[in-house]
Amino acid sequence: MHVCFVLTTPFALNAFVAPAIRALLARGDRVTVVVNADSGPIAKDIYGRIEIVNLEIARAIALLHDLAALHTLFDLFRARRFDVVHSVTPKAGLLAMMAARLAGISVRIHTFTGQVWATRSGTMRWLLRSIDRLLAACASSLLVDSASQRDFLVAENIVAPGRLHVLGEGSIAGVDTVRFAPQPQWRAEVRSQLGVPEQASLLLYIGRMHVEKGLLELAQAFAELALRDPAVHLLLVGPDEGALQPALTFAGAARERVHVVGLTSEPQKYMAAADIFCLASYREGFGLSLIEAAAAGLPCVASRIYGITDAVVEGETGLLVPARDVPALTGALEQLLGDPVRRAELGAAARLRAQRQFSQPVVVAAWLEFYDHQLRR
Numbered sequence: 426m427h428v429c430f431v432l433t434t435p436f437a438l439n440a441f442v443a444p445a446i447r448a449l450l451a452r453g454d455r456v457t458v459v460v461n462a463d464s465g466p467i468a469k470d471i472y473g474r475i476e477i478v479n480l481e482i483a484r485a486i487a488l489l490h491d492l493a494a495l496h497t498l499f500d501l502f503r504a505r506r507f508d509v510v511h512s513v514t515p516k517a518g519l520l521a522m523m524a525a526r527l528a529g530i531s532v533r534i535h536t537f538t539g540q541v542w543a544t545r546s547g548t549m550r551w552l553l554r555s556i557d558r559l560l561a562a563c564a565s566s567l568l569v570d571s572a573s574q575r576d577f578l579v580a581e582n583i584v585a586p587g588r589l590h591v592l593g594e595g596s597i598a599g600v601d602t603v604r605f606a607p608q609p610q611w612r613a614e615v616r617s618q619l620g621v622p623e624q625a626s627l628l629l630y631i632g633r634m635h636v637e638k639g640l641l642e643l644a645q646a647f648a649e650l651a652l653r654d655p656a657v658h659l660l661l662v663g664p665d666e667g668a669l670q671p672a673l674t675f676a677g678a679a680r681e682r683v684h685v686v687g688l689t690s691e692p693q694k695y696m697a698a699a700d701i702f703c704l705a706s707y708r709e710g711f712g713l714s715l716i717e718a719a720a721a722g723l724p725c726v727a728s729r730i731y732g733i734t735d736a737v738v739e740g741e742t743g744l745l746v747p748a749r750d751v752p753a754l755t756g757a758l759e760q761l762l763g764d765p766v767r768r769a770e771l772g773a774a775a776r777l778r779a780q781r782q783f784s785q786p787v788v789v790a791a792w793l794e795f796y797d798h799q800l801r802r
Contacts, residue, residue, distance in 0.1 A: 426800065427455040429507040431498065431521035433482045433514045435465040436664075436688075440713070441513055441538070443468045444598040448789045450474055457507065459498065459521075465688075482517050491520060498524035508532060509796055513597070515541060519556055522563035532799045535560060536568040536597060537578065537589075539710030539732060544637060557583050566799055570711035571595045571735035592791040595735045596711050599788030602780050605720035608697040615698035619684045621658050626762050629699035629723070631662040631692050631714050639705025639728060639748065640668040644675035644683075646705075646755040650762065651679030657762060662686040662695050696721035700768060701761055704733065707748050712736040715743075720779040724771035726757045742775035 428449060432438050438460055446456050447470070457476040460467075467477070478501065482494050502510060502525050511534040512521035518535040525533040542553035561567055561584045568590050569575045575589040593599070613623070621627055628647065632638055640661070647659045659676070661669070664687060676683050686695065692714075696702065702718035702725045709732035715725050716736050725743035727733045737743040744761065746753035761768050 426508045426796065427457070427505075428509045428511060428796070429457040429459065429502070429505070431459045431482075431510065431512040431517045433461060433484055433517050435460055435462065435467045437514050439466075439468045439690075441536075441597045443471055444601075444785050444789050445792050446471050446475060448793055452793075457505070459501070459517075466690075482520060484514075484516055491516070495520050495524055499528050502528035502530050506530070508800060509534060511536070513538065515556070515560075518564075519560045522560050526563045531565065532796075533563065533565045534568060534796075534799065535564045536570065537574060537710060538570055538597065539574065539708055540577070540583075541708075543577075543708040554581070554583065561588070566590065566795075568592065568795070570597045570713075571732050573731040573735050574710050577731045590795065592795065593788045594782040596713055596716060596783050596788055598792065599783050599785035600713070600716045600720045600779055601785050602720045602776075605693045605696060605717045605779075607722040607776070608693075611694045611697035615694050619658075619660065619698075621660075621684065621698070622656070625656045625658050626654070626701075627699045628657065628659045628701050628703055628758065629662070629695060629718075630660070630703050631695060631718075632704070633666050634661065634663050634668045634672070635666040636668045636671075637707045638668065639707060639754075640672040641675055642705045642749060642751050642754055643703055644672035645751045646758055647683070648675060648677045648679050649751075649755045650758060651676075651682060653759075654762065658682045658684065660684045660686070660695060660699060662689055662692065664688045692717065693721065696723060699723060701726060701758065702743075703754075703758070704728065705746075705748065705754055706730065706733065709733050709736075716779050716783050719743075719772075719775035720783075722772040722776045724761060724768050724775060726754065726761065738774075738778065742771055742778055 459478045459480050461481045462479040509532045510525040510530050512518040513536045542550045578584045579586050702723045704727040712733045725737050727737050728748040729745035739745045744757040746757050
């Protein structure tokens with residue numbers, strides 16, 4: 426079997442698709458990846474073992490650029506006749522599914538990872554919804570990374586019931602529960618590097634630093650908590666997409682207790698150093714970082730929105746609050762900060778759930794079986 430993945434960035438490749446690529450290579454399948462290879466590193470253990478086609482696919486709408494990318498994909502698919510074309514991320518999905526259908530590829534799969542239009546309104550919402558409908562119409566099969574996202578897309582009349590599939594209990598490729606695990610030595614190492622005392626409470630966010638991830642609300646909640654607790658710190662890890670400086674401004678006088686780390690290949694170390702994981706996002710397809718944090722034994726405080734409600738069991742593995750609600754977010758964080766016993770109970774339950782329901786081998790096996798089933802059809 427020869428599979429071609431189409432994505433916008435190496436970050437998405439490493440985070441979402443690399444586990445399946447490793448499994449495909451292990452059983453002797455061939456893999457081609459179309460990605461903007463100049464925009465970041467590709468995981469070392471797969472680089473050199475796969476064919477890489479360097480193609481810039483802009484995340485924003487750029488008509489002439491997008492038409493050129495569509496033509497390049499069409500020529501590639503018509504010439505190579507891949508057994509499976511699989512896209513992840515919205516723009517890559519639209520172009521890849523259109524090109525694959527025009528080129529006559531039989532198995533065309535797209536994975537939805539959240540809807541950018543979910544928080545939009547007006548003309549832009551209509552346009553982006555229409556793009557997702559067109560994408561879905563061009564695909565032969567569709568995956569979603571959570572059951573609640575599946576229900577949302579059906580309720581919004583984007584896809585007919587029965588066309589959307591979830592691998593196992595959810596997520597794209599599961600979580601490596603060996604890599605993400607409680608590690609006392611990493612806790613000490615990272616805290617020493619950051620200058621965070623061992624007994625201090627450390628809140629953690631890992632992901633894109635974008636306004637839609639709730640960074641401004643988290644910063645405001647932290648500023649309020651820091652007034653009451655001089656031993657609480659906040660750690661932000663990930664690439665800045667415009668929200669970092671506003672978040673630091675909202676932190677106010679507590680700015681000196683906000684620690685910032687850029688893009689990292691070792692998120693597990695920062696999770697091992699933290700006490701509570703925070704994701705106050707406005708929209709998510711699943712919230713993989715929540716399951717990674719769960720595997721690391723961290724309780725989570727997150728938004729009560731579709732996608733996240735699959736990753737966090739309210740009151741059992743973490744606490745959920747309404748999106749954009751700073752007082753509710755502050756209250757939930759304060760509740761856990763003041764109760765280390767409850768934090769430990771939630772964290773232990775979270776790790777057990779991650780091991781049982783979202784382990785990477787289980788989800789990746791379901792992924793490959795899905796391919797085989799589509800080819801048999």
